[in-house]
Amino acid sequence: MKIERERWEERYRSGVRPHDGMPSSLLRRWLPHLPRGRALDVATGLGRNALYLANAGYTVDAIDVSPTGLRIAETRARRRRLRVRWIEADLDTYRLPRARYAVVVNAFFLKPGLWRALKASVRPGGVLIFETHLESATPDGGPSRSSRLRRGELRRRFVNWEVLDLEEGAFHEGGRTWLIGRIVARRPR
Numbered sequence: 001m002k003i004e005r006e007r008w009e010e011r012y013r014s015g016v017r018p019h020d021g022m023p024s025s026l027l028r029r030w031l032p033h034l035p036r037g038r039a040l041d042v043a044t045g046l047g048r049n050a051l052y053l054a055n056a057g058y059t060v061d062a063i064d065v066s067p068t069g070l071r072i073a074e075t076r077a078r079r080r081r082l083r084v085r086w087i088e089a090d091l092d093t094y095r096l097p098r099a100r101y102a103v104v105v106n107a108f109f110l111k112p113g114l115w116r117a118l119k120a121s122v123r124p125g126g127v128l129i130f131e132t133h134l135e136s137a138t139p140d141g142g143p144s145r146s147s148r149l150r151r152g153e154l155r156r157r158f159v160n161w162e163v164l165d166l167e168e169g170a171f172h173e174g175g176r177t178w179l180i181g182r183i184v185a186r187r188p189r
Contacts, residue, residue: 035125047084051082135150
């Protein structure tokens with residue numbers, strides 16, 4: 001993950017800030033329907049989703065590998081008088097707490113070995129919001145093929161969960177149109 005950390009550090013220092021700005025449109029749409037309590041924002045980047053959740057009254061933990069990104073996010077939180085627990089951690093080695101969160105958000109981060117821990121971090125009756133790039137036959141400027149979902153993968157990953165929303169297709173996020181897979185799923189009680 002050291003290479004990944006260096007890549008994001010360079011992007012944030014240079015001003016290249018993908019997925020900065022507005023919180024996820026999926027999160028914004030679903031916020032009124034989500035359970036209250038603790039929330040986790042995985043690979044928070046500059047904190048757009050964590051700040052949105054904190055502003056809505058959630059107790060938020062936000063994890064990212066980039067200290068520069070976290071400093072920027074923390075400054076934004078202070079300016080808005082929002083409290084977020086910022087955690088600098090490598091998700092290859094960091095152990096997510098089990099059954100702690102009412103809401104877990106994972107936006108545009110795909111780590112195949114993280115599925116089990118991510119799902120386990122959601123408390124029974126809690127909700128996981130997951131969205132990232134889909135495999136595409138044509139390049140769209142997004143991540144490499146290994147960092148993309150296969151079509152239908154989200155449905156397979158959440159077969160025993162209550163799927164509240166599932167979409168695959170072209171969506172406008174971060175000022176661009178991307179091929180995205182997104183799901184909102186509730187962990188069984």
